[in-house]
Amino acid sequence: MFPGIFTNTILFSALLAWFAAQVLKVFLHLFLHGKLDLQLLFSSGGFPSSHSATVTALAFGIGKYYGWNSPIFAVAAVFAMIVMYDAAGVRRAAGKQAEVINQLVERLYQGSDPSQERLRELIGHSPLEVFGGALVGVIIGTIV
Template sequence: MSLAMSVRTDSIEFFVESPIFLSAVTSWFLAQMVKAVVLLLKTKKRNGRELLETIIWRTGGMPSSHASMVSAMTTSIAIIEGVRSNLFAVSFFMSLIVMRDAMGVRRSSGMQAKSLNNLGHSMEDRLGIEYHAVKEVQGHAPLEVVVGALLGIFIAAAYAFL
């Protein structure tokens, strides 16, 4: 094995074994699992494919996996690197942007898309004009973001202290 390949393999192993990486991925996955359970409890008509899509891909809902992942990452960086590090500062402000976007921009655009689709379908029914619906992106309510952030903080603390 060449030196470059060895360095690359060691770097990947270090990255994947990093508590920062592990806490971020674990918190994202657990938030998605909780979201799937909440979805299952709310609507009993869900099939296995929809649950799998929720776990892997779907956005919106309780708790916010975006908030969970970035808060776990930021908390892990704070614990490992310290709150005075440049990495923590960058992570902290990026986390704020992600969480604000989840509550604000994505939520607003999803609500606008829903209204536009309602209007478009109404025009289609009344006037016979063909309408192609736009994607309704789901954002988060503030409570969903707070719960996600708390989940991420607890998971990062668990990786650091347990």
């Protein structure tokens, strides 16, 4: 049905960069905390940013294949910038707001059993996490 999808090296590079970033999160957590947490394979947030790794590998692959001055590279580069800005800006702010809301709910319901489910706090990235993800994307993009 989609015969070319399995030979698309640019797509493979982007997916591999995402996977590499997620696996790195697990190994870094194991190294720093001494605990193996496989849930990190499917979580957002943390170092390195898998979002940044994915879009950077995508843009890098397009630049290598179609040329750094091609319109499609420009689209991919702008897309990557928007995703990385969002990860370090909007999503990070939403994570901080979730943290404050969770604290407020805990204080409000001290001792009682609130039916309020905790909000996810780790949904954004620090600039260093975004940079780390972009670096993973460039490395994978260079290798593939």
